[in-house]
Amino acid sequence: MIFKRINMKLCKIFPIVISALLISACTSNPSIDDMTSRMRETDEVKVLDMRSILVNNQLKVDVSLQVKSTNKNISYRFAWYDKNKFQVYGAEAWKPLTIGSGQSGNIQAFAPGPAAASFKFELTSD
């Protein structure tokens, strides 16, 4: 009888617990690698920190980089996506990375408009 009662309780509680765990898993932030897209050879650049914030409904991103060497000319840009993962505001121009060899620096970017809900940090080399 007691078993039945415990079973009943578990049956009620179990789905709730599982769903809570799943929801918490979904809301954890993606990793830096997920948000970075490297093209060609960009191993000299290491992304130390990446954070984003909403300023009055517009996305603002701050990326902290460390450059080991400047053998290759590395350029970067941001790609902006709306909430349905469609790219918005067109492709940005490639900007040459001006952080010197062995130095670290910050790159800040502000979304071109309020439609941008997420972004991707793109790196490429010559």
Next chain:
Amino acid sequence: MIKILKIFFVFFGALICLSVMGQIGTPLPPLSDIVEVKPNESKSDENKTLKEEKVVDAAPQVTLKKNVKIPNSIAVAEFYIRNDYKDFFYDEKLNSNFKLDGNANTNPNVNSVAVLNGTEADQKPPAQSSTATVNIQSDVSYSKNYGTRTIISYKEIRGLTAQIKSMLIKAGYQVIQPAPYVHNGAQDIDVNNLKGRSDRGDFYDAAFVLQGTVINADSRRTREFIQGTTDYSYKQENSIIVEFNLIDTETFQVASSFTVSGFGRDMYLGKVNSTFTPRTDKIARELLSSFNQDALKKIQEEIPNLNKDAGVSKNTIEKDATSIGDVSTLKVYGKPKQVDGQENDDKKNPMTVYKK
């Protein structure tokens, strides 16, 4: 005996006839004075009529009452622009009169004696006397007058009060059209002399007078170069500013006062030597519509609406029960966003830090 009686009756009848005729001939009391006939109070209508007839026959009691003002009535006076300008005049006159009178009289004294016998010697030539008089009169006068004279001209502006009158009628007032003003010389009442005009009866017992005074009526034509183009803009602009005073005709207190302005413009884009003929009807229409919009706003603020079921004032919005919404679907999301988002972002806006 019968003859005497006949004469007596004729005489009496004549007297009656004369008295009746005399009564018909008496002049009626003037219409301008309000005449109050006091009928004798009675219970039944028949008696009333009979008694009224009697009262009329027996020379009614006439009492003059003061002029009663029509309640909630406004007489909207027309606008006049008074222009005083001084004119310098210079008169030079030369008058010369010349009179010449001449009389020439000849008086023949004919003393001819008719001689019957006819002897020549006896005939004497008739004696003649003649006088001639000449009168000459001449005067020359020369006058030179100069100085400055002030010319006062009144110009009436029509057409601006139509909308105002309709607004007042809709607000529940009785609008009275005053008598037209015609200025007759310097001794006449000035158009702005409300007391004089009211006493003269121009306002027909209106309780209030809405008097408009034109403060500024301006018309200008300009030509301006437009930067970045090879064209000029030609403009004709008319503007009018009128000050309204709502004045009580008994106490001459100002009940309310406001200013209304209107502006109308016509524009043409062209080259340096273009000819511009402005569309006066367009300018007048624009001026009227802007004037009326401004007047509507001011009248709604200043002059109270008499209608009980008057429209809702601007500041209060009636809310339907259905427009509030279904309370069960109400969701409150966090606090409203701040204007300066950057400082408070760390606390309120979501920030994501990406893991490695």
Next chain:
Amino acid sequence: MSNKHFYLISLVLFLGGCVATTAPVVKYGDSKAVETVNTDFGSTDMQQIAETMSRSMLESPLVLGARQAPFVTVADIKNKTSDYIDTRAISNKIRSQLTRSGRVKFVVSISEMQNQVDELKRQNQSGLYSNQTASNMGNMTGSKYRVEGSISSIVKQNKNIKDVFYIFQLSLINNETGVLEWEDEKEIRKTASR
């Protein structure tokens, strides 16, 4: 003689071959790619400047916190460098990026007035257009702010290195009060070394 002929013919063939092998090869490239042909003002510089300036203006409290998109007009950007730079192209780029964001509205500037006036004249004064559909004169929106700026450069050169430093400055000025509401600058350094 035959030697001479032989040399002449071979020379002609060689030259013909040279001409044939140096025919240009046309390829499409990435318009957004970094361009490093020389130290003159280039496409990457223009793109970088436009992007940085427009994002910075979007981030300013005036634009970000406005309840309604402000009306802005573009005044001239002065070229104080020795290069030929089409500053109108830079300002057009900035303008298009800001317009796409929807947070700023641009109005016709002085350089575009002739087209505006011609169109208004055509609709109002020719007598061919109906009153209901014609755009009336006298209803243009005035701008509250204007954007103006300048670009200048510092060129330093020695035997081996040529260093060009560009500085682009842009400001947003209130037309009525004359107050500088926002200002930003972008610096670009290009070096060419042998």
